[in-house]
Structures are given as C-alpha cells and as structure tokens.
Amino acid sequence: MYTFTDKGDNEITLVPEQTPTRARLIQKRKDLKTPVKWFNTSKRWRYEDVTQGRDREFLQTDFDIFGVESVNADAEAIAAAATIYQKLGLEDRVKFLVNDRRLLESILESHGIEHTEQAMKVVDDKEKMDKAEFVEDLQDRGLSESEAVQVDKLTSISGPILENIEELREKSPKEAQQSVDRLESLGKALDAYGVADMCRFDLSIVRGLAYYTGLVFEAFDSEGELRALFGGGRYDNLVGQYGSREVPAVGFAFGYSTTVELLKKTGKYPLKEAETDVYMLTVSESLRDLAIEYAEDLRNEGLSVETDLAGRGFGSQLGYADSIDADKVVILGENDLQNDEVTLKDMDSGKETKVDKDEIIEVLAEGR
Amino acid sequence: MYTFTDKGDNEITLVPEQTPTRARLIQKRKDLKTPVKWFNTSKRWRYEDVTQGRDREFLQTDFDIFGVESVNADAEAIAAAATIYQKLGLEDRVKFLVNDRRLLESILESHGIEHTEQAMKVVDDKEKMDKAEFVEDLQDRGLSESEAVQVDKLTSISGPILENIEELREKSPKEAQQSVDRLESLGKALDAYGVADMCRFDLSIVRGLAYYTGLVFEAFDSEGELRALFGGGRYDNLVGQYGSREVPAVGFAFGYSTTVELLKKTGKYPLKEAETDVYMLTVSESLRDLAIEYAEDLRNEGLSVETDLAGRGFGSQLGYADSIDADKVVILGENDLQNDEVTLKDMDSGKETKVDKDEIIEVLAEGR
Numbered sequence: 001m002y003t004f005t006d007k008g009d010n011e012i013t014l015v016p017e018q019t020p021t022r023a024r025l026i027q028k029r030k031d032l033k034t035p036v037k038w039f040n041t042s043k044r045w046r047y048e049d050v051t052q053g054r055d056r057e058f059l060q061t062d063f064d065i066f067g068v069e070s071v072n073a074d075a076e077a078i079a080a081a082a083t084i085y086q087k088l089g090l091e092d093r094v095k096f097l098v099n100d101r102r103l104l105e106s107i108l109e110s111h112g113i114e115h116t117e118q119a120m121k122v123v124d125d126k127e128k129m130d131k132a133e134f135v136e137d138l139q140d141r142g143l144s145e146s147e148a149v150q151v152d153k154l155t156s157i158s159g160p161i162l163e164n165i166e167e168l169r170e171k172s173p174k175e176a177q178q179s180v181d182r183l184e185s186l187g188k189a190l191d192a193y194g195v196a197d198m199c200r201f202d203l204s205i206v207r208g209l210a211y212y213t214g215l216v217f218e219a220f221d222s223e224g225e226l227r228a229l230f231g232g233g234r235y236d237n238l239v240g241q242y243g244s245r246e247v248p249a250v251g252f253a254f255g256y257s258t259t260v261e262l263l264k265k266t267g268k269y270p271l272k273e274a275e276t277d278v279y280m281l282t283v284s285e286s287l288r289d290l291a292i293e294y295a296e297d298l299r300n301e302g303l304s305v306e307t308d309l310a311g312r313g314f315g316s317q318l319g320y321a322d323s324i325d326a327d328k329v330v331i332l333g334e335n336d337l338q339n340d341e342v343t344l345k346d347m348d349s350g351k352e353t354k355v356d357k358d359e360i361i362e363v364l365a366e367g368r
Numbered sequence: 369m370y371t372f373t374d375k376g377d378n379e380i381t382l383v384p385e386q387t388p389t390r391a392r393l394i395q396k397r398k399d400l401k402t403p404v405k406w407f408n409t410s411k412r413w414r415y416e417d418v419t420q421g422r423d424r425e426f427l428q429t430d431f432d433i434f435g436v437e438s439v440n441a442d443a444e445a446i447a448a449a450a451t452i453y454q455k456l457g458l459e460d461r462v463k464f465l466v467n468d469r470r471l472l473e474s475i476l477e478s479h480g481i482e483h484t485e486q487a488m489k490v491v492d493d494k495e496k497m498d499k500a501e502f503v504e505d506l507q508d509r510g511l512s513e514s515e516a517v518q519v520d521k522l523t524s525i526s527g528p529i530l531e532n533i534e535e536l537r538e539k540s541p542k543e544a545q546q547s548v549d550r551l552e553s554l555g556k557a558l559d560a561y562g563v564a565d566m567c568r569f570d571l572s573i574v575r576g577l578a579y580y581t582g583l584v585f586e587a588f589d590s591e592g593e594l595r596a597l598f599g600g601g602r603y604d605n606l607v608g609q610y611g612s613r614e615v616p617a618v619g620f621a622f623g624y625s626t627t628v629e630l631l632k633k634t635g636k637y638p639l640k641e642a643e644t645d646v647y648m649l650t651v652s653e654s655l656r657d658l659a660i661e662y663a664e665d666l667r668n669e670g671l672s673v674e675t676d677l678a679g680r681g682f683g684s685q686l687g688y689a690d691s692i693d694a695d696k697v698v699i700l701g702e703n704d705l706q707n708d709e710v711t712l713k714d715m716d717s718g719k720e721t722k723v724d725k726d727e728i729i730e731v732l733a734e735g736r
Contacts, residue, residue, distance in 0.1 A: 002374070003375070004372045004373070004374050004375070004380075005372070006370070006372050006415070007371070007372070007415060008415075012372075033688065033691050033692065034678075035677050035678065043411070047374070047375060047376075065677065067678075068677040068678045069678070070677055070678050070679055072656065072675075072676070072677040072678070072679070073677045073678075075660075076677060079664075188657060189656070189657065189660060191657070192656075192657035192658075192660035192661050192664075193660055193664055194661075194664055288440065288557070288560075289556060289557065289559070289560035290560075292443075292557060292560035292561055293560050293562075296447075296560075296561055296562055307440075308440070309403050309433065309436040309438055309440040309441045309444060310402075310403065310435075310436045310437070310438050310440070310441075311438055311440070320401065323401050324401065
C-alpha cells in the first residue's frame with residue numbers, strides 16, 4: 001500500500017487494490033439481490049518496485065459476480081473478460097489459460113506427491129523456468145527427484161479444454177471427478193459464449209494469491225512478448241472473512257498498462273481518432289449565427305461539427321477543414337442563401353452540390 | 369497543492385489543478401492546429417480546509433479552447449458548459465453570470481474611481497455582503513465614501529445581456545466601447561447557440577484568479593442554495609508565460625461535487641438506474657447453453673440481458689427477473705422448443721406470446 005503522513009499529520013493511504021474492500025461491502029449489503037454483478041474502474045496505488053508495465057499508480061477495472069457457486073458464473077466472468085479483448089480487436093492475440101486449483105491439488109495428492117502446497121508454489125512459477133530448474137526447485141522444497149519429475153509431467157497437460165477432458169479424467173482421482181465435470185461444463189459454456197477459441201486449459205496455472213479457491217485464469221499475449229494482461233479466479237471464502245455470511249465469488253482485475261502496450265504493438269492504439277463529420281464554412285462573419293444554429297442542430301443529431309471561431313477567410317477555413325479531416329463542408333454564402341440554398345462539399349471526392357437550406361440538416365443526419 | 373514525502377524519501381505532489389500544466393503543454397506543442405479544443409476529466413487534489421462541497425480530493429473536468437482571440441470562442445465555451453446542464457435536465461435551475469473584467473475596470477476608472485484594483489477585489493466578494501458592508505469594505509481599501517457608493521451602483525447592472533447593452537454603452541467610456549460591442553456579439557451568439565436564457569450579464573462578477581484577462585463567468589444554482597457550480601473565463605496571457613508564443617485561451621473547470629448535490633436536490637440523481645431489457649429463463653439446466661447463445665446475440669444488439677447463473681427453478685427465476693425490473697422474460701422450455709417456439713412474457717402486462725425460436729432475437733432487438 002502507498003501510505004504517508006501528510007502536512008496535517010494525517011495518516012493517508014492512497015486507494016489500494018479493491019478486492020478486500022469490495023468483499024467487506026458485499027458482506028454488509030445484505031439487501032443486494034444475488035447474483036450481484038459489479039464492475040468499477042479507478043486509479044489505484046501500491047508502494048512496490050517499479051518494473052516495465054508495473055507502476056506505483058495504475059488504472060484498473062474490477063469485475064466480479066457475487067453469490068453464485070455454480071460454474072455458470074465462472075463462465076460468465078471469463079466470457080466478459082474475453083469480450084473486452086474481442087471488442088478491442090485482440091481476440092487472435094490474447095489467450096486465456098484456465099485451471100482449477102482443487103483439481104491440481106487432488107491430482108498431485110493422488111499421485112502420492114507429499115508437500116502438495118510447496119509443490120504448487122513452484123508450479124506457479126513454472127513458465128519462468130526450464131525443466132531442470134523446475135525439478136531442482138521442487139527438490140529444494142522437499143520432493144524426491146521422481147516426485148518432481150512426475151509433477152512436471154502431470155502439470156504439462158494443456159490445450160483446448162474439451163479436448164483434454166478425457167486425459168484429465170483418467171489422471172484424476174475419484175474425489176476430483178467433480179472438478180473435472182465442472183471443467184467440462186465450463187468448456188461447454190465458453191463454447192456457447194463464443195469464446196472457447198480464446199481459452200486453453202493449463203494445469204500449471206496456480207496464481208499466487210492465497211484467496212483463490214477453485215477456478216483460476218490468466219490472460220496472456222499469445223506471442224509471449226508481454227507480462228500477463230490480467231488474472232482472476234474464484235474466491236469463495238473472502239466475503240465470509242468479514243462477517244457471518246458466506247458469499248461465493250468469482251472475478252478478475254484488469255490493469256490497463258499491459259493492454260495499452262499490446263494495442264500499441266498491434267497498431268490499434270489510439271482506439272479512436274478525433275473525427276469531424278461536418279465543417280460549417282461561413283463566407284462572411286454576418287452568417288456566423290446561422291452557422292451556429294446549423295451546428296447545434298447537427299450536434300443534437302450526434303454529429304461532430306466545427307465552425308469558424310476566428311473570423312478566417314474562405315481558403316483558410318477550407319484548409320482548416322481539410323487539416324481536421326472533416327468529411328463534409330457546408331458552405332454558407334450570401335448568394336446561395338438568397339436562393340434558399342447552401343453548398344455541400346464532399347471532402348473525399350471534392351464534389352459540390354447545392355442543397356435546399358431547410359433540408360441540409362436532414363441530408364447530413366441521414367448521410368452519416 | 370497536496371504534497372508529501374513518501375517512504376522512499378521522494379517528494380510527491382498529487383495531481384493538482386491542471387490549467388498551468390495545460391498552458392505549458394500548449395506552449396510546447398507547436399504542431400497542434402488551432403483552434404485546439406480540449407477537455408479532460410480526472411481526480412485532482414489540493415491541501416485546503418475542507419468545507420461543504422469542497423474536498424481535498426475532487427473530480428474535475430477542464431474544457432478549453434486555445435488559439436482564438438475572437439468572442440466566438442467565448443460563446444462556444446459558455447455554450448458547451450450550458451449544454452452540459454441542459455443534458456442533465458438542469459437548464460431551468462442553473463444560471464450563468466457573465467462579465468468582462470476589462471469593461472468593469474474601464475467603467476470604474478472612467479468614473480474617477482482610484483484604487484481600481486483594490487475595488488475589484490472587494491467587488492469579487494460582493495454577493496456575500498450587504499450594501500453597508502460592501503461600502504465599508506471599499507472604504508477600508510482606500511476609496512472615499514462617495515466612490516464606494518458609486519462602485520456599488522455601477523456594479524449593480526445585471527440582467528439579460530442584450531437588454532442591458534444600451535445602459536452599459538452609456539455608462540462606459542469611449543475606450544471601453546469595444547468591450548461593449550464584444551459583449552453584444554456574445555449575447556447574439558449565445559442566442560444562436562440556444563443558451564441565452566441561461567445567461568445573465570452581471571458587472572459584479574470578477575473571479576479571483578489573477579490570470580483572467582477579459583470574459584469571466586460563473587454558474588450558479590438559480591435558487592441560491594449551493595455554492596458556485598463552476599467558473600471560467602478568458603486567459604490570454606497564461607500560455608505566453610511558458611515560452612515565446614502568445615496563445616489566447618478561454619475555458620472553464622467543472623467540479624462534480626456541487627453539480628451532484630444539485631442533481632440530488634432536484635431528484636435527478638442517479639442519472640441512470642441499472643436496467644435489464646431481457647431475462648432469459650431456462651426451464652431446465654440442459655437449456656442453459658442455448659440461453660447463453662441467445663443472450664450473447666442480444667447483448668451484441670446492445671441489450672442488457674441476464675440469464676440464470678445459479679441453477680434456480682422456474683418461480684425463483686421469475687421472481688429474480690421481477691426484482692431486477694426486467695422488461696421482458698424469454699422462457700426456454702423443452703415443449704416449446706419441440707414446436708420451434710419460445711415464450712415471450714411482457715413483465716408489465718404479464719401477457720405471454722409464443723414466438724418462433726429463430727425470430728425471437730429480431731423481435732426483441734426491434735422492440736427496444
């Protein structure tokens with residue numbers, strides 16, 4: 001946490017990660033109908049060493065579903081996250097790695113691995129190590145060499161969820177069959193949400209945070225250049241720590257810096273350039289009030305409209321309209337107006353047409 | 369400013385008011401085409417005494433137009449501010465008080481008031497005083513009693529801009545006639561923008577900030593219960609202080625807390641309640657994947673859709689749909705589906721109709 005003492009000797013903490021705060025709130029708000037779906041975007045602060053893509057000040061969105069134990073909420077959380085990347089045009093570049101911690105634990109235990117908890121801590125860092133390091137690290141934590149090799153083999157199961165279900169079922173002990181069934185349901189639901197192609201099962205995903213109780217998932221740049229985009233999971237016990245009610249929960253926290261880096265890398269940033277639909281050109285300053293009225297009408301139709309603010313001449317206004325990429329220019333001139341007309345210039349083709357002055361708003365609003 | 373020393377002995381200032389920062393930026397960015405219109409919303413911090421509607425942490429929007437000396441930019445800035453209040457449904461409740469500081473100064477000087485600068489400081493607080501206090505305060509600043517009374521009288525000119533122009537013209541010295549003309553143009557332009565009814569001229573508006581050079585304006589709750597909603601004005605010299613280029617500017621800064629208070633007072637807060645267009649009810653869990661597919665199709669059409677996440681029964685789902693104010697419920701049942709149908713229930717009327725299962729998306733998307 002980023003804490004300090006201010007000039008008035010007040011102990012201040014800048015807004016930290018929100019999950020515990022939110023869990024406390026949900027515990028208190030017994031009036032809320034479950035499922036409670038919640039999202040919130042704001043800046044947060046942490047006092048940690050600064051690394052690339054990890055600053056002390058960061059913008060983050062939290063998304064959570066409270067009050068549902070069922071796998072349906074897991075699927076909806078992952079689908080929501082995946083939809084964000086679909087809408088950003090990154091669906092081919094972002095992969096979700098999905099696991100169930102209880103399943104991993106059961107499989108390790110059933111294969112006679114002692115020190116399961118120690119082993120899972122090492123598995124959490126598996127992606128950063130080669131096989132020799134991984135095995136050695138496990139032995140340092142008290143596993144025998146053969147156990148370590150087996151953990152490496154067992155945690156190598158990965159791929160499309162439904163394609164790996166049978167292998168998982170075979171390798172899982174009886175008491176874990178329910179977790180396998182749950183994963184299978186998850187795979188089917190992700191298919192129904194249209195996001196199964198973005199998700200892979202990976203038995204080596206653990207996620208450090210102690211509060212996760214089952215499902216865990218992480219989003220990665222599929223070309224592997226950047227650190228994880230974000231992660232999430234199921235945390236059924238956290239709300240219960242702040243009071244008498246147990247409220248199951250699943251969610252994820254979505255940091256912006258890595259996603260923005262990925263958008264830049266793929267040429268999709270900024271998401272939206274400033275756009276000008278219409279520039280309202282006035283041949284003389286006396287027509288300015290009419291230009292404003294037209295502009296206001298068009299703005300009320302949702303168009304982005306600019307007018308001359310500086311009393312510039314014809315050529316200067318046309319040059320400005322071009323420089324701000326206006327799609328259309330409406331030329332208000334005395335002569336045209338005496339004929340109840342205005343001139344509409346299409347800036348792409350350069351083509352000019354005369355339009356009845358009472359129809360220009362409609363023509364432009366329809367031509368969007 | 370809110371400054372402190374953090375744990376790493378770094379001198380930190382939390383984001384302060386942005387106007388000087390922005391002026392510095394505009395000075396540097398010689399590549400930007402003028403007019404530059406800019407707005408930015410973020411949290412800011414100041415270390416000041418906390419009063420009602422004035423916290424140390426506050427959310428603010430800045431809006432500025434750089435590079436235009438003309439009154440047209442003044443009108444556009446005020447119109448933008450007024451449009452915000454129109455869109456919030458507060459146009460009958462919010463008034464803009466408008467003045468030109470140069471005009472006030474000229475009028476005072478031409479009426480033989482010495483200590484003009486001192487007098488303007490007192491005028492800035494006029495609204496908070498009765499007449500006796502005002503006159504006394506002016507005398508404390510070195511004005512004679514008759515001068516003080518005259519300042520009171522002169523600064524009492526207020527009302528619709530165009531209706532007061534002639535009185536202003538008469539009371540203004542020759543060198544200030546240009547400022548009166550400018551005010552007249554402003555009044556006409558505000559009329560063209562459709563916001564003249566929200567604006568009043570008030571010769572007593574000064575605004576404390578030293579950087580304002582001409583136009584100043586403040587927005588008030590017209591029933592006078594709250595402190596100023598926000599203020600703004602023209603500051604033509606600020607950008608020039610940070611480099612060689614002079615860049616005229618006009619803008620306003622818009623704090624949220626007072627506006628939110630006003631929205632609450634007028635029963636318009638929150639601006640938007642959570643809405644559910646459709647609840648997708650599944651008679652059996654086996655239909656859940658179909659429900660998801662329908663839900664995703666409808667969400668892609670921009671509708672807000674909820675499904676059963678918890679495996680609840682028919683009645684419980686219907687009760688939940690009611691509790692979240694769903695407009696429509698689509699009931700997916702095995703029997704209906706064997707006839708290629710689903711049931712569409714309108715939650716207001718309670719009326720149920722059978723709809724072809726391939727047409728339900730279209731029916732709902734059109735019926736928004």
